[in-house]
Amino acid sequence: MGGRSGPPPIRPQKPQPDNGDGDKDDCPKKVRASITGPTDQIVEGSWLEVQLDTATDPARVVIFDAATGNIVGALAGIPNLPLLMRCLEQGVEYLAYVEGVDGGRIDIILARQ
Amino acid sequence: MIVAGGTYGEECVYPKMDALLGSGGRALTALRTQIDVEFHTFFPDNGTVRLNFGGKTVVHQSSSAFSFQYLHPLASPRLTGMLTDTLLLAEVSGDHVLRFGCVEGHFKVDAEAVVYDPQGSGELFSANGSRAKRLAIVLNEGEAEIQTGCDQPESAALALLSKERAEAIVVKRGAAGCLVVNAKGDISHIPAFRTRRVFKIGSGDIFSAAFAYAWIECGMAAREAAYFASSNAALYVDTRNLALTTELPSLDPVCAEPSKLAIAVVSDQQTMLDHWLAWEAKASLDNLGVRHVQLIDHFERNGLPGLLTAMDAIVVLPRSPEGMAIDAIAAAYTAKIPSHIFCDEKQSELRDVLGSQAVYDDFAGCLYNSIWN
Numbered sequence: 001m002g003g004r005s006g007p008p009p010i011r012p013q014k015p016q017p018d019n020g021d022g023d024k025d026d027c028p029k030k031v032r033a034s035i036t037g038p039t040d041q042i043v044e045g046s047w048l049e050v051q052l053d054t055a056t057d058p059a060r061v062v063i064f065d066a067a068t069g070n071i072v073g074a075l076a077g078i079p080n081l082p083l084l085m086r087c088l089e090q091g092v093e094y095l096a097y098v099e100g101v102d103g104g105r106i107d108i109i110l111a112r113q
Numbered sequence: 114m115i116v117a118g119g120t121y122g123e124e125c126v127y128p129k130m131d132a133l134l135g136s137g138g139r140a141l142t143a144l145r146t147q148i149d150v151e152f153h154t155f156f157p158d159n160g161t162v163r164l165n166f167g168g169k170t171v172v173h174q175s176s177s178a179f180s181f182q183y184l185h186p187l188a189s190p191r192l193t194g195m196l197t198d199t200l201l202l203a204e205v206s207g208d209h210v211l212r213f214g215c216v217e218g219h220f221k222v223d224a225e226a227v228v229y230d231p232q233g234s235g236e237l238f239s240a241n242g243s244r245a246k247r248l249a250i251v252l253n254e255g256e257a258e259i260q261t262g263c264d265q266p267e268s269a270a271l272a273l274l275s276k277e278r279a280e281a282i283v284v285k286r287g288a289a290g291c292l293v294v295n296a297k298g299d300i301s302h303i304p305a306f307r308t309r310r311v312f313k314i315g316s317g318d319i320f321s322a323a324f325a326y327a328w329i330e331c332g333m334a335a336r337e338a339a340y341f342a343s344s345n346a347a348l349y350v351d352t353r354n355l356a357l358t359t360e361l362p363s364l365d366p367v368c369a370e371p372s373k374l375a376i377a378v379v380s381d382q383q384t385m386l387d388h389w390l391a392w393e394a395k396a397s398l399d400n401l402g403v404r405h406v407q408l409i410d411h412f413e414r415n416g417l418p419g420l421l422t423a424m425d426a427i428v429v430l431p432r433s434p435e436g437m438a439i440d441a442i443a444a445a446y447t448a449k450i451p452s453h454i455f456c457d458e459k460q461s462e463l464r465d466v467l468g469s470q471a472v473y474d475d476f477a478g479c480l481y482n483s484i485w486n
Contacts, residue, residue: 032131036146036356058163073438076142076165079122079133085164 027087028080031094031110035063037073039101048072048096050110052088061085063096063108072106084110114330116141116322117153117205117220118213119232120162122180125314128475133165136213136232139315139355140322141166144211146356147326153205155217166434173203186313186477187397192216202241211325213318220273228325230317235259238277248280249335251321251342256285258441270294281335281343283324285317287401288369288484293339301336304366306347307485310475313350320346322356367485371402376483377424382411383438390430392453398428398478411437417444426483429454434466442467451486455479
């Protein structure tokens with residue numbers, strides 16, 4: 001489907017954030033999601049930034065392209081979104097690997113750093 | 114507009130999907146690309162729905178979350194979740210409502226204009242006391258038959274029109290498009306549109322959302338609204354993009370009548386996987402209403418050209434360049450019938466052998482195109 005380029009490449013692991021409260025162990029290593037957004041400058045196989053946006057009510061998880069500074073979209077329709085947001089709140093970092101770009105839909109895999 | 118519908122987990126193994134959408138969540142997401150929408154749904158906790166869908170959401174608490182698991186988009190789903198003896202009832206009132214049938218309960222609606230999609234529930238719109246000044250019902254052939262006892266879509270639509278005092282009935286007919294009956298009883302046929310991929314999960318939700326947007330919000334006649342809905346459903350099944358599109362690209366309408374077709378299915382028949390895939394293709398084509406689906410047996414390899422002359426199309430499921438399935442493509446060419454070949458994108462060696470023929474990397478797309486031929 002759409003010429004996917006295989007599994008995400010291995011990226012160097014960042015040091016894990018302080019794990020004092022134990023809850024961070026529950027944070028998912030990988031979350032699959034699709035977002036609808038501007039696909040012009042989004043390239044399959046690239047990495048996007050993941051941030052918790054608490055300026056909105058309710059808060060949302062936004063995906064943005066560090067190269068252009070543009071917000072690509074916000075996560076929705078994800079079974080474990082509340083858990084993911086809690087993890088981001090606790091300082092666990094994620095990056096989004098672009099698995100596929102197709103007709104306005106961007107398939108991403110959020111990988112825990 | 115208000116969307117009243119379910120929020121469910123949805124998993125598909127191939128192509129991969131893992132989402133929290135359901136009819137309500139998907140329609141809401143689609144409609145919000147055009148208009149403001151309030152969302153009513155059933156779910157065990159308020160937070161999950163609110164974080165996912167934001168905006169104005171009203172969560173009617175249920176005791177269990179539900180999830181639908183599919184092996185592929187044409188497979189029957191496995192439902193997980195705890196069903197209770199009593200269905201929940203939630204009341205919704207407003208000007209414009211899109212109401213879906215739900216697993217765990219139902220919405221009693223009081224509104225000016227409503228589009229109702231029963232989602233297999235078999236429940237008539239008015240059965241729970243729901244009222245609408247203007248009502249359109251969007252349902253598939255099986256649901257229309259359950260609700261009216263008529264096995265012909267035209268007569269079922271007409272029966273439902275008077276039974277529910279509706280303004281429009283839309284009966285979705287899968288690969289054959291849909292038919293629309295307006296308040297005067299005029300019947301129109303709307304085509305499906307050809308796409309190479311068919312991601313069937315949720316296509317009905319997009320259809321209903323697009324129809325509701327066009328019929329209620331844009332004031333289109335039912336026939337034009339159904340055309341708009343069929344177009345948006347086609348774009349969705351091809352791309353899985355949830356956004357509704359008002360500027361429609363050029364699409365390829367197809368007039369298909371599955372009930373008149375005979376389609377052969379050929380696999381290599383060497384392993385259980387070959388047999389399993391062939392049976393899965395046959396079951397799917399049967400469910401799509403194809404009149405006759407024939408699995409070609411290994412012993413019939415030498416008589417393939419003769420066998421295929423009675424067929425309208427052939428679905429080929431090869432696994433090896435030397436197998437029977439590849440022979441069948443040549444036999445179909447001789448018999449002058451089209452081949453539709455399913456070949457996974459990872460089967461690179463086989464894809465090289467097949468070259469530029471009608472090769473699909475999408476199983477459902479391959480089967481639909483054998484009907485749309």
